[in-house]
Amino acid sequence: MTTIAITGATGQLGRLAIAALLARGISPIALARSPQKAADLGTEARTFDYTAPDAAALKGVDVLVLISSSDFDDRAGQH
Numbered sequence: 001m002t003t004i005a006i007t008g009a010t011g012q013l014g015r016l017a018i019a020a021l022l023a024r025g026i027s028p029i030a031l032a033r034s035p036q037k038a039a040d041l042g043t044e045a046r047t048f049d050y051t052a053p054d055a056a057a058l059k060g061v062d063v064l065v066l067i068s069s070s071d072f073d074d075r076a077g078q079h
Helices: 012-023 035-041
Strands: 004-006 029-032 045-047 063-065
Touching (some): 004 012, 012 029, 012 035, 029 035, 035 045
Parallel strands (some): 004 029, 004 063, 029 045
C-alpha cells in the first residue's frame, strides 16, 4: 500500500485533502508544525516545519502532497 503524507495538514486545504482521503479509506499522514492541532483529523500526525524539515517525518512516505506555505516572506525558500 502507498503511504501518503500531506503538508499543511491543519490548514483549510490540508484538512479538506485529509478528509477526502479518509472518506475513500486512505489514511494519510498529517504533517504539521504542531501535531497536537491535527489530533482531530483521525489520522497519524507528525511534526513537520517547512523551515526545518526533518527527514524522520518523511520516513516510510511514498507520496508527498505539498500544500503551499502561507509565509509570503520566504515561500520559495521553504518549498
